[in-house]
Amino acid sequence: MKEGLLMIPGPVHLHERIIRAMARQMVSHRSGDFEEIFSYCIEALKPLFGTKGDIAIISGSGTAGMEAAIASFSSIKKFTCIDNGKFGERFAKIASKYSEVDHIRFEWGKSIDLDAVEASLAEGSEAVTFVHNETSTGILNPAEGIVRIAKKYDALVIMDGITSVGGDEVKMDEWGVDVAVVGSQKCIGAPPGLAAVAIGKKAWDYYNERVPFYLDLRSYVKKAESNQTPYTPAVPLFLALAEALKIIEEEGLEERIKRHRILSKAVRAWANEAGLDLFPELNEYSGYSNTVTAIKMPEGVTDKELRGTLREEFGITISGGQEHLKGKIFRIGTMGNITKFHVLATLSAIESILIKKKAIKPALHAAVEVMEEI
């Protein structure tokens, strides 16, 4: 296999300390050694979510976390599920397994219309689900705006923070988000395979014990009181997560968020200067994602010509569009422990390919200028 650089919206390129953290002999998951690692992970995750509430860590994909966040609180009779991208849609699909769903769809790439959300909540939903940072389209959805409306109707707020927590500002308790989910392999910078769910007090009022056994957040939170997991955890991934959280502590969360914002701003500045169009259509509430940038594929360039060449010639992997967006957009992840160096290497490689195709003009200076701030 080739040495390469992952610049996709997760799994992210790993810091070498995180790679090394996994490379050790197994410890018992019922030992003091593991308990120490586990309890450090729980405590270090709280500031990333901006919560003092409960934290459950599930050995599984982000999707396991999303489903646990729905299924554990499925005494809720009706969910309003906001969908303006692939992961918003996934929340709706999951919630439909457990309760009635009012599925509010916006075209992928479009921003959320808060009036439509309010209209749905007014019709008797007890909860709202949304994706904070929609990686499929590169949009930052208006968490605070959604919470404000939800509170008016006393609805529970369940947020997918999978690609914002640890890289962008998330203030769960201050905003009033009741349940939020993160994946290990995104802004936190660890390998994939762990999902963490943060749970505020109010959510427990909706606890449903008919939740699937493996996804029962109560059992995770209960066992966490003795620094353990209910089922055998993915030990190497906890070792990696602990190291990733230490790196975050060393960098400082504020600095980390600043870095994420500047790196994604640099990608956008480059795209604008190069004459490329960003994919998201913003409105007064939304913003561009601070962790992934979605750019329209320039005319006359195929996905294979851009992403294929990038991978084969330069060893750099970026993402294409998902489902009906295949070939229409490309996406550059700037999450985790990515530096100026990685962003410049990626943009200059993309630029060299697109200039050969006469699709853009040189624009690296625009990115460099933005990144002078860090």
Next chain:
Amino acid sequence: MKEGLLMIPGPVHLHERIIRAMARQMVSHRSGDFEEIFSYCIEALKPLFGTKGDIAIISGSGTAGMEAAIASFSSIKKFTCIDNGKFGERFAKIASKYSEVDHIRFEWGKSIDLDAVEASLAEGSEAVTFVHNETSTGILNPAEGIVRIAKKYDALVIMDGITSVGGDEVKMDEWGVDVAVVGSQKCIGAPPGLAAVAIGKKAWDYYNERVPFYLDLRSYVKKAESNQTPYTPAVPLFLALAEALKIIEEEGLEERIKRHRILSKAVRAWANEAGLDLFPELNEYSGYSNTVTAIKMPEGVTDKELRGTLREEFGITISGGQEHLKGKIFRIGTMGNITKFHVLATLSAIESILIKKKAIKPALHAAVEVMEEI
């Protein structure tokens, strides 16, 4: 943390090649590199299950695999769940979430009475669940006997092979087991965090699309056709699993099963010679586990004196009893890539502790003799 040796019934001590396999930069889970690793894992798992059927690999604990195996086929109206240990009980708890359950309980440590199983099936169960190798008690349950009865009533057979597959003989297709589950961290010798489920044709007749989203075996099997997973997989654990499966291929499955049988036989021979009592009560159908040995704690010795000293003085971890068996038994795992060396180190350390307590007589020669066969 101390360097140590894990001799518990999973997670197991890791072969250094498996540790090193994880220590590499992340690859995209949608890349050819990952697809190759993934498809190798799928194919290499089949002979371990003794099947030509479908294989799903879930990023999650063995329990996630157990629940997927039940929930995906929950069109079954009534399950007979055989319980003679902690994991048999777990199957019953999980099945109760989805369908009616006839929970056939035998005291932990006792063997399964096949007449009781038949009586339950005769009352209209459409499926039977059982644990092949019950690690909580050290018993090998009679897979073929259970299948024979199940077939008489045309019932689906769902088997927990978590601690037998890869270390003991499992012939799913030949025996007629319809669904079986394995965990990565047991006989296969990889770290914890992956569960594989093998699915025979007949099981799909009972597929229920109301299965939890994350545990839907159909979506795993469908995506596996293009060598992918439906949700972001725990990539480092797949790298480790592939290496573990390569080690199995190199050793040869038959040799590996022989090694497991001899190592556990050596532990039993030592216990008998030392004057210790094995915990399981066998009947004509059952056997001693070939991967873990459960021994009664000698009188006058506490769990802390034995297992605590073993860990603190020798760095060796063995398991105690679970739930009401705490302090009453101790369990020595001999699964995965464990060798004579590890078994001898463990038994001699235990022996030195118990001899000091005047609880046993020297007996290492009995183990050495048995292990001369390998």
